[in-house]
Amino acid sequence: MITVTRLDHTRFAVNPDLVERIQESPDTTLHMIDGHVxxxxxxxxxxxxxxxxxxxxxxxxxxxxxxxxxxxxxxxxRAEV
Structure with missing residues (x-):
């Protein structure tokens, strides 16, 4: 898990394997594969x-x-082939 911070300064952890994409415009948003943002x-x-x-x-x-x-x-x- 990685720990990140909401804009209200509360911290929470997310599973990075479930992050679909990250956007920055100007705030950073995590878009999860289950639809949560x-x-x-x-x-x-x-x-x-x-x-x-x-x-x-x-x-x-x-x-x-x-x-x-x-x-x-x-x-x-030995190096694996």
Whole structure:
């Protein structure tokens, strides 16, 4: 989940996998795949950074749990084909 802020300064979390699109004109709006629209105070670039960071954390946690590298190398260090 990523945490964002409504214009009234209340914070809430959304599942970034459910974000359909982000618009900035001038307020930033999150359009969710279920049709909900949230107007937030963060910039579009900041939301994108939050999503990238969230997904990196997910990949890192998955790699830590499985021990399988996510760099394209096999467990024995050879490049996977």
């Amino acid at each position: 949230y107007v937030i105070s963060e910039s579009m670039d900041a939301v994108i950074d939050l999503i990238v960071t969230y997904r990196a954390r997910v990949l890192s946690a998955a790699q830590a749990m499985t021990g399988v590298p996510i760099t394209g190398e096999s467990v024995d260090g």
